[in-house]
Amino acid sequence: MPGNLAAAREVLATLGERDADKLIAMSHPDVEWYSFFALAEGGVYRGHEGTRRYMSDLADAWEIARAEVDDALAVGAVVVLVGRIHYRGKGSGVESSSPSGWMLKFRTGKLICFRAFRDPEQVLEGVRSAG
Numbered sequence: 780m781p782g783n784l785a786a787a788r789e790v791l792a793t794l795g796e797r798d799a800d801k802l803i804a805m806s807h808p809d810v811e812w813y814s815f816f817a818l819a820e821g822g823v824y825r826g827h828e829g830t831r832r833y834m835s836d837l838a839d840a841w842e843i844a845r846a847e848v849d850d851a852l853a854v855g856a857v858v859v860l861v862g863r864i865h866y867r868g869k870g871s872g873v874e875s876s877s878p879s880g881w882m883l884k885f886r887t888g889k890l891i892c893f894r895a896f897r898d899p900e901q902v903l904e905g906v907r908s909a910g
Contacts, residue, residue, distance in 0.1 A: 784851055787858035787883040790890055795845035799834040803827045807889040814895045815879075839869065846879065858883045861899040 786805065793801050812824040812833050824833040837844055848862040864879040880902030884892040896902050 782888070783856065783858050783883075783885045784853040786885060786888070786890070787851070787853070787860060787881070788848060790883060790893065791846040791848065791860065791881065794837075797834050797838050799831045802830050802834065802890075805890055806830060807886050807891045810890055810892070812893045814893070815897050846881070847876075856885050858885070859902050861902065864895075 790802070790805060793805065806827065808827060810826065810830060812829060813822060814824075814833070824830065844864065844866040846860075846862060846864050848860045850862070851858065851860045853859075860881040860883070862879060863876045865876040866874070877897065878899050880896040880899035882892070882894045882896075882902050883890060894902070896904075
């Protein structure tokens with residue numbers, strides 16, 4: 780679905796900007812964020828308050844964290860993106876990039892589930908579990 784594909788790309792760009800208010804506006808109240816950068820207990824942030832906490836945790840740890848998408852596929856409510864994440868540690872100043880994959884699921888036009896993977900091939904496992 781082209782709308783979901785565009786929305787998924789916008790979610791990734793907004794994550795890089797760390798704009799919690801915009802992410803909340805794009806997200807369902809029951810949104811779940813699963814990120815390999817997650818500091819939350821259990822590695823998941825839930826709901827709009829979780830979105831704010833996720834943005835705060837990212838800002839505390841990373842000076843830069845932005846995604847670059849190489850390929851994307853939308854099938855119904857699910858969008859799969861693969862590419863790289865570029866990041867620089869706030870304390871260390873070390874800059875790096877690594878392959879990444881993302882699975883985003885939408886409900887009624889709002890993001891309901893976000894999963895990030897260090898190995899782009901793992902994103903297919905995320906699609907299966909998104910049911």
